[in-house]
Amino acid sequence: MKSIYKKGAALAAAALMTVAFAGCGGGDKSASKGPKDTLTVGITNFADSLEPTDNYFGWQVMRYGIGECLVHFDSKMNAEPWIAESWKVSDDKMSWTFKIKDIKFSNGTPVTGEAVKKSIERTFAKSPRAKAMFELDHITADGQNVTIYTKKPIATLPGMLGDPLFIIVDVDSDGKVDFAKQGPIGTGPYMVKSFSKAKCELDANPNYYAAVPFKHLVVNTIDDPNTRAMALQKGEIDIAVNVAAGDLALFQDKNKFNISSISSIRDVLARMNVKEGKPLADKRVRQALLRSLDRETYAKVLLKDTFIAGGPMLPPSLDYDFD
Secondary structure, three states: EEEEEOOOEEEEEOOEEEEEEEEOOOOOOOHHHOOOOOOEEEOOOOOOOOOOOOOHHHHHHHOOOOOOOOOOOOOOOEEOOOOEEEEEEEEOOOOOEEEOOOOOOOOOOOOOHHHHHHHHHHHHHHHHHHHHHHHHHEEEOOEEEEEEEEEOEEEEEEEHHOHHHHOOHHHHHHHOEHHHHHHHHHOOEEEEEEEOEEEEEEOOOOOOOOOOOEEEEEEEOOOHHHHHHHHHHHHOEEEEOOOOHHHHHHOOOOOOOOEEEOOOOOOOOOOOOOOOOOOOHHHHHEEEEEEEHHHHHHHHHHHHOOOOOOOOOOHHOOOOOOO
């Protein structure tokens, strides 16, 4: 993933390469006038709701810094503690016990084993996708411990609970707060001030268990990648997410922009019309065409060296025998 910060913040996702760019308003580091308390971000947004159990909207809730899960993942996709400080599986492999950190929701309510139990039960009650991930038998809570019993052994349960679908929310506030329109009460560094699909304004969570870098966060939906790049250049935003490969050359000045990146698992596809009567309906023609494609040149020239030429089905970022 690549990040570009306009030395005062931009994100460009280019298929096998995700890029984030960031910069400083006037485009010059020396223009900064002391601490900045508001970060403005330009993103793509597919969510018109902040209800984490709707569709895949939990991803936006997590990206906005509103909610967190029991676990998250390191750079090698290993599950690490987040809201849970530790976990263990039973001898019969039919249950997992998670010890919850001594933290609070953004409204000041303690996050207990019972609160986590209610949150996971709510997810299963509202989302068919949760039931498709694993079969829940029941959940028990005791102090800061919560134990999840499954109907069959699930070796990857901690990782599954790292899916944003399982963001831990304060269920008792549901109804008092409209999760869809006002955002759920979570444990993240930010809480929602106002929300629409076009714009989300957030304030720092005063009950967060760690330092929060900015007092305010403004997330603008700018769906066109070229428009996001322009907004970053003009200083209208501090960070741009998913800048097009063709615009990367605009952000090479290290005095104005920061870029960090790792390979992602995204890819670019060419679709073929194999309808009967068309030339590509003949498998031999398709095979000949595929053998003639110059993937290296496409990746280097058309995609501005932001992609890796096709080869194995799995990209090198997954660490699974790419070579």
